[in-house]
Amino acid sequence: MHRLVFVGLPGTGKTTLAHALAARWQVEAIDTDDVLATAVGTSAAQFLREHGEATYRERELDALRAVLDGHGDVVVATGGGIVCTPAAREILTREFTLWLDCDDDVILARLGDLDRPLLAEGPAEALTRLRNERAEWYAQVSRLRIDTTGFPDDVVSHVAREVIRLTR
Numbered sequence: 001m002h003r004l005v006f007v008g009l010p011g012t013g014k015t016t017l018a019h020a021l022a023a024r025w026q027v028e029a030i031d032t033d034d035v036l037a038t039a040v041g042t043s044a045a046q047f048l049r050e051h052g053e054a055t056y057r058e059r060e061l062d063a064l065r066a067v068l069d070g071h072g073d074v075v076v077a078t079g080g081g082i083v084c085t086p087a088a089r090e091i092l093t094r095e096f097t098l099w100l101d102c103d104d105d106v107i108l109a110r111l112g113d114l115d116r117p118l119l120a121e122g123p124a125e126a127l128t129r130l131r132n133e134r135a136e137w138y139a140q141v142s143r144l145r146i147d148t149t150g151f152p153d154d155v156v157s158h159v160a161r162e163v164i165r166l167t168r
Helices: 014-025 032-040 044-070 086-094 104-111 123-141 152-166
Strands: 003-007 028-031 074-077 097-101 144-147
Touching: 003 014, 014 028, 014 074, 014 152, 028 032, 032 044, 032 074, 044 074, 044 086, 086 123, 097 123, 097 152, 104 123, 144 152
Parallel strands: 003 074, 003 097, 028 074, 097 144
Antiparallel strands: none
């Protein structure tokens, strides 16, 4: 089984781990934010700023569907808010979905000055709000919560072991 979807807050390592695990399994890694950006002709962050969250979530759902409908073996990194859409949650529960998570301090350090519109004003407070809003949904769609605080290679090995354990 080499079809895996990562969900989690921004900065938890979804894209980094998707690429590392895909390389290990020799499959493709796809980030739904990249698919969205290609479809709309601008960055995901810019599209969110210009069109608002509701329109962004519609396009994000389109990107998720396109990725999952168009690929067999793939490791997918989703945008942190993909779980905000009921239709996306329904899709994610049918996939082998893992929730990547780590401490807020680690997330904030990883994100640094990256362009994250939903964290623009008061990143620490916004991150706490997003965690409170989304944690139940992440748990609902995921088979397992993975702590990504460690170094990427250690986390990749842990995820690979857990996927094997859960698919036996």
